[in-house]
Amino acid sequence: MSDPIALFRMMLTIREAELALARLFADGEVPGFIHLSVGQEAVAAGVCAALGPQDSVASTHRGHGHALARGMALEGFFAEVMAKSTGLCGGRGGSMHVADLKRGMLGANGIVGAGPPIALGAALAHRTRGTDGVAVAFFGDGALAEGTMHETLNMAAIWRLPLLLVCENNGWAEFSRSDTQVAVNLPAWTAAYGVPHVEVDGNDVQAVATAAADAVAGLRRGEGPRVIEARTHRWRGHYEGDPQRYRDPEEASRMAEHDPIARARAAMIAAGAAAATLDAAEAEARDAVAAAIAAARAAPPADWMAALNGVYAPAEV
Amino acid sequence: MAELRMVQAVNRALAEALAEDPTVILLGEDIGAAGGPFGATRGLQEKFGPDRVRDTPISEAGIVGAAVGAALSGLKPVAEIMFMDFITLAMDALVNQAAKARFMFGGQRGVPMVLRTPHGGGLSAGPQHSQCLEAWFCHIPGLKVVCPATPADAHALLRAAIADPDPVVVVENKALYAMKGEVEDAPAPLPIGRARIARPGRDATIVAYGAAVHWATEAATALAQDGIEAEVIDLRSLQPWDEATVLDSLSRTHHLVIAQEAVEAFGVGAEIAARMADIGFDELDGPILRVGAPFTPVPFAKELERAYRPDAARIAAAVRRTLD
Ligand SMILES: Cc1ncc(C[n+]2csc(CCOP(=O)(O)OP(=O)(O)O)c2C)c(N)n1
Numbered sequence: 001m002s003d004p005i006a007l008f009r010m011m012l013t014i015r016e017a018e019l020a021l022a023r024l025f026a027d028g029e030v031p032g033f034i035h036l037s038v039g040q041e042a043v044a045a046g047v048c049a050a051l052g053p054q055d056s057v058a059s060t061h062r063g064h065g066h067a068l069a070r071g072m073a074l075e076g077f078f079a080e081v082m083a084k085s086t087g088l089c090g091g092r093g094g095s096m097h098v099a100d101l102k103r104g105m106l107g108a109n110g111i112v113g114a115g116p117p118i119a120l121g122a123a124l125a126h127r128t129r130g131t132d133g134v135a136v137a138f139f140g141d142g143a144l145a146e147g148t149m150h151e152t153l154n155m156a157a158i159w160r161l162p163l164l165l166v167c168e169n170n171g172w173a174e175f176s177r178s179d180t181q182v183a184v185n186l187p188a189w190t191a192a193y194g195v196p197h198v199e200v201d202g203n204d205v206q207a208v209a210t211a212a213a214d215a216v217a218g219l220r221r222g223e224g225p226r227v228i229e230a231r232t233h234r235w236r237g238h239y240e241g242d243p244q245r246y247r248d249p250e251e252a253s254r255m256a257e258h259d260p261i262a263r264a265r266a267a268m269i270a271a272g273a274a275a276a277t278l279d280a281a282e283a284e285a286r287d288a289v290a291a292a293i294a295a296a297r298a299a300p301p302a303d304w305m306a307a308l309n310g311v312y313a314p315a316e317v
Numbered sequence: 318m319a320e321l322r323m324v325q326a327v328n329r330a331l332a333e334a335l336a337e338d339p340t341v342i343l344l345g346e347d348i349g350a351a352g353g354p355f356g357a358t359r360g361l362q363e364k365f366g367p368d369r370v371r372d373t374p375i376s377e378a379g380i381v382g383a384a385v386g387a388a389l390s391g392l393k394p395v396a397e398i399m400f401m402d403f404i405t406l407a408m409d410a411l412v413n414q415a416a417k418a419r420f421m422f423g424g425q426r427g428v429p430m431v432l433r434t435p436h437g438g439g440l441s442a443g444p445q446h447s448q449c450l451e452a453w454f455c456h457i458p459g460l461k462v463v464c465p466a467t468p469a470d471a472h473a474l475l476r477a478a479i480a481d482p483d484p485v486v487v488v489e490n491k492a493l494y495a496m497k498g499e500v501e502d503a504p505a506p507l508p509i510g511r512a513r514i515a516r517p518g519r520d521a522t523i524v525a526y527g528a529a530v531h532w533a534t535e536a537a538t539a540l541a542q543d544g545i546e547a548e549v550i551d552l553r554s555l556q557p558w559d560e561a562t563v564l565d566s567l568s569r570t571h572h573l574v575i576a577q578e579a580v581e582a583f584g585v586g587a588e589i590a591a592r593m594a595d596i597g598f599d600e601l602d603g604p605i606l607r608v609g610a611p612f613t614p615v616p617f618a619k620e621l622e623r624a625y626r627p628d629a630a631r632i633a634a635a636v637r638r639t640l641d
């Protein structure tokens with residue numbers, strides 16, 4: 001069993017960070033488009049807990065949780081999304097491109113379905129370089145309609161690459177139910193390629209962590225690709241500011257029943273954890289987020305000259 | 318020194334890179350056991366194994382996407398797209414991922430990958446196996462584009478592309494694959510972005526790349542019969558391109574023609590013409606003229622394709638017109 005308090009802390013960090021982003025966005029301190037993963041934190045936290053520093057992750061447009069769960073520092077994260085020069089990407093990428101290459105976090109991605117082939121290439125690199133590294137691609141249920149998903153699973157299967165595809169199945173593809181867009185379900189899809197599939201309760205962080213640890217162990221043993229389908233809920237709109245006219249308000253009102261953080265807390269209390277310890281973890285997450293935001297506010301804006309000179313590697317002299 | 322066909326020069330560059338650098342891998346459709354549709358990778362899988370010279374399924378988006386991920390993860394992949402026409406299926410990986418990673422990740426890492434692909438007509442290969450689409454990639458910040466006209470340059474530019482820390486599209490003209498030329502045994506490295514004067518001349522400058530270099534040279538030979546000495550510049554690199562060499566030539570000849578096999582409208586020649594009309598304005602004694610393909614798809618029938626393709630006669634006519 002993965003360390004419950006560590007998983008709890010990671011989910012809290014993601015939740016606090018994203019709720020703070022929602023406020024900053026509403027106040028105009030975060031420009032552009034942001035897609036929050038509030039309610040889906042257990043997937044990012046549980047999967048990334050199964051990974052080591054040598055492993056790689058390719059993410060999606062809803063990628064804040066993946067980046068933070070991969071260890072991206074809150075300072076560089078907030079400064080990036082707040083378009084500051086101290087952002088880990090120098091304020092050139094923003095929310096849809098948060099990346100931390102040193103930690104094998106190969107980027108959130110503005111293009112649906114673009115991450116899986118990149119993770120496939122990372123898996124190929126791990127294999128070719130003879131490391132025991134594995135690669136993970138998160139993808140949404142809507143992304144299954146993209147051709148790259150099929151190319152990726154096919155290649156991973158024929159080459160038996162150490163690739164874990166994690167479907168964050170929240171039922172929605174932007175403003176449409178994904179079952180109106182995708183004819184195949186994941187068990188059938190993966191079976192067609194002979195790839196093992198497991199479905200987990202994506203709001204149960206322990207279940208996700210256990211499934212991921214099992215899959216990653218299989219990948220490290222060279223058993224070929226795996227697919228995890230984590231059923232979860234997108235609490236907020238597709239993007240911040242989404243009026244969600246397409247959505248039954250009743251669905252939204254039931255969200256809290258599935259809260260992965262409340263569930264993890266209840267499970268730990270039931271197992272004998274002290275409420276004070278968990279309260280302290282919550283306060284720490286909130287403080288860390290507040291400190292990162294304060295640092296980002298104080299940081300200089302993104303630097304145009306650095307951007308202009310940042311398209312290619314500097315010429316050798 | 319060896320006399321090699323262009324396709325053999327490509328093969329040699331790949332073999333050298335594979336031998337020198339264990340992080341270099343090749344990826345593509347039928348490049349391994351079959352040796353590549355044009356033979357460019359012949360013998361390499363036998364020598365370097367199926368993991369480093371990897372046969373892929375027919376999955377262009379996946380091939381190039383995987384090359385991006387591998388390049389971000391410590392390898393130097395050289396992906397082959399069998400015909401340049403098929404690059405449409407891999408545009409996202411090249412344009413939105415490879416080209417932008419260095420910039421949008423704030424310089425954390427580049428994407429040291431190469432995409433090799435053959436362009437060009439003359440083989441009755443029809444509208445979907447003959448196109449010259451290089452201008453698309455020259456338009457994308459973050460990509461580099463080279464297009465050799467000789468076996469020596471095919472070798473040197475591919476070595477430079479593989480050594481480059483950023484993504485490079487290497488466009489090989491398939492009608493030139495069989496062309497023979499001298500390739501030195503250990504040539505000095507050739508930096509990307511440097512043009513070559515293929516033929517010196519004082520009266521007019523013809524800038525060309527790929528197959529058009531040979532048409533331009535033929536045109537210059539014909540013009541010389543009439544006492545017109547045209548200088549032919551082989552661009553070699555299209556992005557970045559060697560503005561200084563072109564401007565220097567223009568400031569000696571005062572007349573400029575740009576020749577390309579690609580569709581003339583909105584092409585590489587248009588960019589060169591616009592730049593020279595700006596920074597070379599005071600040097601010009603005649604209009605800058607372009608010679609390229611008409612605004613139609615590449616036709617199949619031999620007689621149609623002959624009518625479609627630019628040639629030496631059209632280039633010579635353009636030189637005469639600007640000198641007029
Ligand atoms: C290639 C591409 N097409 C369309 C979009 C617009 N878009 C962004 S997210 C999204 C829905 C994705 O749904 P899903 O994969 O289920 O992810 P979720 O938003 O539910 O996390 C769409 C259509 C895009 N960014 N990229």
Ligand SMILES: [Mg+2]
Binds near residue numbers: 168172173
């Ligand atoms: Mg979804």
